[in-house]
Amino acid sequence: MSTLTFRRVTRDDFPLLAQWLANPHVERWWNHETDPAAVERDFGASADGREPSEDFLLLVDEQPAGLIQRSRLTDYPEELETFAELTDVPDGAVIVDYFIGATEHTGQGLGTAMIAAMVAKIWTELPATPAVLAAVVAANRNSWRALERAGFRRVAEGPMEPDNPVDDPLHYVYRLDRPAA
Template sequence: MHPIAETISFKPLAASDLAMLHEWLHRPHVRQWWGNPGTYAEVERDYLPYTTNDSTTRGYIVLLENEPVGFIQSYVVMGSGDGWWERETDPGARGIDQFLCNPNQLGQGLGSAMVHAFVDYLLQDPVVSKVQADPSP
């Protein structure tokens, strides 16, 4: 495990995080990959469902030494369509998407450590059999 990964934790996304998430989604380095997030109401519409237990997508705030540094989400791949794994038949497969919120933290290994730590986190659930990520960027 990457040494930084030991200081990374994941807080389930809450309604109280949406203003911060909205601001992050408008940062140029995030918009480049995540597109235009729209208004706060649109972010609330799109991400508030990720805070419930019945959603197949779960959102998390990434914490580095208890400071927010990014966002990561996991989702049940089977049936999600919209991607290169449309034919996935394993109900335990999870997909992930993520970003770091601060451009000055890019290119330093934090993103890789975040992904490693999150995969370890997801695999603690015995239902999860594998974790897949889109290769871009």
């Protein structure tokens, strides 16, 4: 069985992130620019600790396989407002966003394992977090199914700005509450 771990993204990872963001299965949903300036713009502040959002590489047997981001919604008022327009957002909620970047790791349930492992990390490292939320374009069935398999439940649906302008704005919002002690 493979060992899954996380480590914070560093600037040395930027070429790998650019490569992953260019992979068709990632590019389709993230629609991210991959030139060095764009990767620097979108990941540099987090890598340097100048932004409250945290970017982590998922490592499978110590080899990079994916990216998962976690952020406290209160640190991003516009995003908090967007979520709050669709569902109740408990104070202290954390959001996650993610992808499996390495093509050889897709289609194996690794996304679900990554999400579940990050949620466990959130419960341990951020003990005041009452819930984890994620918003997914409704058309991205693989993504929202991974959330469901990780224990999340769909709590809302409605319009949000999609990462890819070709997508309909319809998003599903998923939530996982901290287990009772």
